[in-house]
Amino acid sequence: MTPKVSIIIPAYNVEKYIAECLRSVLAQTFSAWEALVIDDGSSDDTLEVIRTFNDIRIKSFTQENIGLSATRNQGVKMAEGKYVLFLDSDDRLQKETIEKCYSLIEKYNLDAVTFDGYDFIEKNGTEEILEGGYFDRSKKLEEKIYSGQEFLKREVFQKSVVVSAPFYFVKKEKLVEVLFVKGLLHEDVLFHYQLMPLLDNIYYLPKKFYQRRLRENSIVHTTASLKSIESYQKIISYLQKRYFHVESNQKKLYRKIIEKNMLQVGKLGKRFFFSKNANKKQGFRILKDILNQGSFKIIFLKYIYFLMGAIYYVFADIKSFVK
Template sequence: MCKISIVMPVYNKEKYIARGIHSILVQTFKDWELIIIDDGSTDGSLNQCKKFRDSRIQVFHTLNRGVSEARNLGISKATGEYITFIDSDDFVAENYLEKIYRPDEEMVIGGVAKVDINGKVIERICPYLDGNVYIEDMAKTFYKEQLATGIYGFVSSKLIKKSVIEKNKIRFDSKINLAEDYDFFLKIYGCIEQVWFTDYTGYYYEQETINSAITMDDNKIDFFEQINIQKKTKSFLRKNHSFGEWEEKQYNQIISNYAYTILMMSATKGKKIYSNNFNRLKKEHIVYLGEGGKAMQIIMSGYNRGLTSGTYVVLRLKKAIRNVLKGER
């Protein structure tokens, strides 16, 4: 057993992986293990991983099942008292593990430094809070901070006691292909009493690397799952007495945006799929507050009134007009 298990999923990151592994090898904190899960890479990633000779590094190769399954396998292989995640296209400062390691804490959350392709820091994102904070107090600013920075959903710069993960049978949901890390940590927050916050930003996240989720096609995103994640957020905030008027307004706006996106995308797939998704959305009891552009106002107002056919026709006309205009350019 070691103090910290580092889980690193890899998929076609040949260009970046050596940098990330090297940044771990030079850590001032020595009591760690690195568990690399090569998720069916088709480039030279696996060979890059195998070049590093250190008894603390274990490399596993699997068929491509996605980042969530890779992380879950890493968790199951971990022997450390704590678990942290470092993505294969990111890297960390030499004292990273030393700074985030807090013996006896259930969880630590630190900051993140966004860098460009040359490693130059573009932005530093730090938690609003500092030191030891009870979950109920964390919840007071949770939604505002998450919407502003995304920090509570980052897989990076977090340290979790493995016993918390195992006792509560927490794993990444492989059905989710966007914000799966936020969903994972929402489960964590619901099972612990306190979090230790630090403004240390020794985790370096390179923007828009190859295969980055930032560039994910909307057609590959299950927006119903995104609605479910927001519902879990609402449940967490309510449990901790922090779902006030501001949070409710933001929540309704986000859910409405997801609903509008679902309807727009469904309209391109035919009347049957559109009707099915329209009816599925009605079961979500979405409260639309009249936000957004004119098109969204028309469609969501029709949605509120249950006008399945009417909204479908409008969206099909909108697409046809857009195609005509594109042809004229």
């Protein structure tokens, strides 16, 4: 039987966590799914753990390391389901996630459903749930159907943007139009801003379905690198091009999105230039390229928000040091 939903799970050196991830998939109350678990050249026993699961719906693949973006794209190409859900290999899903999303997307003929979640961390064998964080949008967004552009506007101005791809249950035909950029860090950021305008409709469901594990060596917790700044250079370049091609009533939205991402560049720039052994000459060149691209109005805006971001995080460090 052809699966109705494809769950794409790239896996790299997660022998400690992949079993828990897959058990959360097997626990789903909706059964017509396939899980494409792609081992991306792991050097540990990740693949061996995956192969201990005998359910025919869990399909394992192995390849040389090509990175998260390319692996996700490969999963989309192989997916047989009408709908796709990305799942990171160290995270978990609530058992009713797929059933609820599938029911909504079929009932209202939607392009996508997005939901909430929470972070959790394990310390000394005890799990701590971090409630009310970044992935809880229930107090800022109304449960309803939006157009993709309307949803993007609402989440940006309500400061409730969740760019993480696993929080979106999406019609496969929409994903074929926009793939992840290979070799890009923070790939979900660019993917999000490319995907939203393509969606005719999206349902926001304020349910905490996604359980994201926090690990010390994850991308969001590692020291800012030159590659991080280079990645934002590509993201902001796309946003600028988008800015110049959208209708005049969308200009304000894209200026706001550029502001948000320049604040992030300010944060990364501050952390990078204060780190030891940083290639500061190359870092300044990349920042100069980011700041100097675009119209005078956009250039001025970027300088202001880069400085705001850098100053904010410098004082945040000073404040924490004083404490």
